[in-house]
Amino acid sequence: MSEKNPAFISLAATLKSGQVFHWDPLPDGSWIGLIGDHLARVSEINQQIVIEQGDPEILHRYFSLDHPLEQIYAAFPKDPLSQEALTLCHGLRILRQPRWECLATFITSSMKQVAHIRSMSVAIRNRIGSPVPGSPHPAYPSFESLALSDEKTLLECGLGYRAANLLKTARLLTEGTIDLEALQKRSTTELRAALMTLPGVGVKVANCVLLFAYERLDAVPIDVWIHRILIAMRNGREGTPTQLAKYARRRLGPYAGYVQQYLFHRARTDKKNARASVKSPA
DNA sequence: CTCCAGGTGAGTC
DNA sequence: GACTCACATGGA
Secondary structure (H helix, E strand, O other), X not given: OOOOOOOOOOHHHHHOOOOOOOEEEOOOOOEEEEEOOEEEEEEEEOOEEEEEEOOHHHHHHHOXXXXXXXXXXXXXXXXXXXXXXXXXXXXXXXXXXXXHXXXXXXXXXXXXXXXXXXXXXXXXXXXXXXXXXXXXOOEOOOHHHHHXXXXXXXXXXXXXXXXXXXXXXXXXXXXXXOOOOHHHHOOHHHHHHHHOOOOOOOHHHHHHHHHHHOOOOOOOOOOHHHHHHHHHHOOOOOOOHHHHHHHHHHHHOOOHHHHHHHHHHHHHHHHXXXXXXXXXXX
């Protein structure tokens, strides 16, 4: 269906799949957002991206138009659930996000719904971000400027107990304890371990950052949704975190992170997450 | 009102 | 390593 269009993409699936929280849909169907402080507006025709505003090179890289989706799809597991996710999320691409922004937003993600993560992020940007002409919201603050903020401000952005972690991490990065850019050269195992030394970064958040900001397409974040899906794939057989991580790597294949994202998006959107209550109706 | 959300970290075995 | 708990907030 896309032999002549290897760079096909679904902007909606890509931007609403819970990997990024910084894009706004416009009435004309296009999307406006920031990559760092670079303003961009994109739309889609025949599964092809149309750049209305922004640097083509930056956007090409950000939207990972070079990812071999056909090859990735060929490596998808053949079970009905994975194949259904593939059909429903066709064209979803894993982005190459700016490191700090990705790390920061996922530090705030713990025990929060996607909509909440977005509102916290928007609050932070409105409160201490740098305005960008033409952008609906200011750019996400750098770790240097966030480090100059305080816990009270972040609490007012709705972060709750996550405020202290985000602030501490921003200050550690400002002190140069960890260089997010230099880490790109390290192995996935070393990179994950380095990220996990930061406050608020456990194995799940680390895997999100590996997948969404470091091009580690085999990294599999296991949250409550993916956990449930993995258990279902094992026919209800529970397992320890280590066992499930190992199972996911083996079962989901070389592009396990991609498969994971399709399964996640499908689970959250398909059937509108029909929460079939066992209790009697009201 | 109750339940749940893209978890983490500390304590304990 | 695995298990248990507390941790803030807001939408359904």
